[in-house]
Amino acid sequence: MSSSDGQSQHVYSRDYALALDVQDPLHGIRKEYVIPSKAQLRVKSLPEAGTKHSESTSSDDLAIYLCGNSLGVQPRITSIRMQQYFTTWATQGVYGHFKPLAESPLPTWLDADARASDCIAPIVGALPSEVAVMETLTANLHLLMSAFYKPDINGRHKIIIENQAFPSDHFAAESQILHHDLSPSTSLVTIEPPGLPQSALSTAYILSVIEKHASTTAVLLLPGIQFYTGQYFDIPTITKAAQAAGIFVIWDLAHAVGNVPLKLHDWNVDAAVWCSYKYLNAGPGAVGGLFVHEKNSQVSSEAGNLTFANRLSGWWGSSKASRFTMDNRFVPIPGASGFQLSNPSILDITSLNASLEMFAKAGGMQPIREKSVKITAYLETLIRNMAAYSGKQFEIITPSDQDQRGAQLSLRLQSGLLDTVMKALEERGVVVDERRPDVIRVAPAPLYNSFEDCFLFVEAFAEALHVAETR
Numbered sequence: 001m002s003s004s005d006g007q008s009q010h011v012y013s014r015d016y017a018l019a020l021d022v023q024d025p026l027h028g029i030r031k032e033y034v035i036p037s038k039a040q041l042r043v044k045s046l047p048e049a050g051t052k053h054s055e056s057t058s059s060d061d062l063a064i065y066l067c068g069n070s071l072g073v074q075p076r077i078t079s080i081r082m083q084q085y086f087t088t089w090a091t092q093g094v095y096g097h098f099k100p101l102a103e104s105p106l107p108t109w110l111d112a113d114a115r116a117s118d119c120i121a122p123i124v125g126a127l128p129s130e131v132a133v134m135e136t137l138t139a140n141l142h143l144l145m146s147a148f149y150k151p152d153i154n155g156r157h158k159i160i161i162e163n164q165a166f167p168s169d170h171f172a173a174e175s176q177i178l179h180h181d182l183s184p185s186t187s188l189v190t191i192e193p194p195g196l197p198q199s200a201l202s203t204a205y206i207l208s209v210i211e212k213h214a215s216t217t218a219v220l221l222l223p224g225i226q227f228y229t230g231q232y233f234d235i236p237t238i239t240k241a242a243q244a245a246g247i248f249v250i251w252d253l254a255h256a257v258g259n260v261p262l263k264l265h266d267w268n269v270d271a272a273v274w275c276s277y278k279y280l281n282a283g284p285g286a287v288g289g290l291f292v293h294e295k296n297s298q299v300s301s302e303a304g305n306l307t308f309a310n311r312l313s314g315w316w317g318s319s320k321a322s323r324f325t326m327d328n329r330f331v332p333i334p335g336a337s338g339f340q341l342s343n344p345s346i347l348d349i350t351s352l353n354a355s356l357e358m359f360a361k362a363g364g365m366q367p368i369r370e371k372s373v374k375i376t377a378y379l380e381t382l383i384r385n386m387a388a389y390s391g392k393q394f395e396i397i398t399p400s401d402q403d404q405r406g407a408q409l410s411l412r413l414q415s416g417l418l419d420t421v422m423k424a425l426e427e428r429g430v431v432v433d434e435r436r437p438d439v440i441r442v443a444p445a446p447l448y449n450s451f452e453d454c455f456l457f458v459e460a461f462a463e464a465l466h467v468a469e470t471r
């Protein structure tokens, strides 16, 4: 029992959740996001253009949106910045590329990607020059491998991934191997969990696989946070061990960026990729990002000859000064920007930059993580309490240790329950996602989810399990 106002409140009560919201230093930021209402989620036609977003803040009206691990909700600032972008385009045309406008919060389009890199760098713990906001996650993986995966069948030719790798990562690794006329059967190593399928992988076990293939492996590709189990891997320890074995280390940070604080530069990570539509709230399919440690992106010049990591390249990776000289000489920008191909979508970058304003307003990743640890532990406590009386219908497969997870809890349901439970949750205005065969992923995103959301989710989840059991 505890209370913020001195009155006794039961830990498992809605009042207790509301009291936690009152104490939450980030609670005020929730109103800066557009959370769909339950009624909106039920409509089957597009509201007229110009329809105002729901201004409701009542938790009875709003959906219980715990799906930031898949698609973050829209920050209110986004439509304002997008409108400013549309106005710039409409009134300036091509001048928008280079003409700064007084009173505009937007950078010129030629500088928009650099502004985004500056804003992302503290979120991933990188120097701004080590970050490029570009392309999409899988495309960036291929671009990194084009530069750093140079297999030699008589030496280092293997790529190590996990058995449960996100399919796109699996396809990327497999196709890179095939692209070099090698065979995945000999060059792709998948880390199989020694215990149950889809269970967490211990660091010691991962290190044992690295050790086993140490002399023949070129690249290790792992997720910062595993999409299915929600496990947060020990990035610095694994990176160090793999590099000591001579392996180039790439991290897929799709589920880690904007979720947990990262220190890519200090951890000496070789390279990493991410998307911006999950915890970064930039919108569906929005521009991705790439990190290349400064040690891997140097460009040196001797007697007019340039030395740099060769890569698939395009004009946007070539020095800004020479970009318009059209002399067909690739002069890579030192740093991650040198891996860019095309001029980026300003539409995307405007949306991303708008969302990143909210990260700055929240005070950066530290307060976000502090709330994340607290709200995820609270959700876990409520779920475990519920599990105590709901029998063996599900288990939490995400590690309980806060250092081994971000905001996501994955709940593995008893076989056959998933469809009914998801339908019952949807009917109650709960938005979470499923991963077949049996998992529901629930993610309280600290910028816009409340402790009350967690309370309401657990209430609805108990009902949904009851529906599934008595159907």
Ligand SMILES: Cc1ncc(COP(=O)(O)O)c(C=O)c1O
Residues within 6 Å of the ligand: 136, 137, 138, 139, 166, 168, 169, 223, 227, 252, 254, 255, 275, 288
């Ligand atoms: C872990 C992980 N890797 C890769 C991807 C693929 O991302 P993209 O479609 O942006 O290439 C996703 C998408 O959700 C993902 O979750």
